[in-house]
Amino acid sequence: QVQLVESGGGLVQAGGSLRLSCADSGRTFSSRATGWFRQAPGKEREFVAGISWSYGSTYYADSVKGRFTISRDNAKNTVYLQMNSLKPEDTAVYYCAAPNARGVGVPRKAYQYDYWGQGTQVTVSS
Numbered sequence: 260q261v262q263l264v265e266s267g268g269g270l271v272q273a274g275g276s277l278r279l280s281c282a283d284s285g286r287t288f289s290s291r292a293t294g295w296f297r298q299a300p301g302k303e304r305e306f307v308a309g310i311s312w313s314y315g316s317t318y319y320a321d322s323v324k325g326r327f328t329i330s331r332d333n334a335k336n337t338v339y340l341q342m343n344s345l346k347p348e349d350t351a352v353y354y355c356a357a358p359n360a361r362g363v364g365v366p367r368k369a370y371q372y373d374y375w376g377q378g379t380q381v382t383v384s385s
Contacts, residue, residue, distance in 0.1 A: 263282070263357065263376035264282045265353065265377065270382045270383075273385050281337065282336065290362065291312055292309055292357065293312075293338045295308045296354045297351035298351055302351075307320050308320065308327055309365035310330070311364065312333075323342075326342065326343050327341065345381075349383050352379065352380050353378065358372050
């Protein structure tokens with residue numbers, strides 16, 4: 260059964276850091292890429308970062324490049340998003356997701372993902 264659970268969100272001041280975790284209790288990540296998305300009120304869900312299964316290749320949205328780092332621990336079935344130098348515009352609900360298909364690279368669009376966590380709120384105060 261697919262089950263992705265995010266944790267690590269919270270309230271932080273601008274310039275601070277948070278680390279989000281996405282745990283896969285259903286072994287969803289096996290041979291699949293994983294993506295982090297975020298959605299702010301009144302805005303569409305947007306791609307933040309993604310990582311491939313096999314080589315750990317990483318991809319980032321321009322808005323977070325150099326500040327966020329995605330990584331995975333396959334033995335723990337967990338994907339992380341380290342967020343540094345946070346800005347108020349990073350405030351959103353953050354979701355991890357995985358596509359149903361294996362070996363498709365790292366999709367960048369939300370519709371390409373089939374499995375989603377429940378989301379975790381990140382709030383950055385100015």
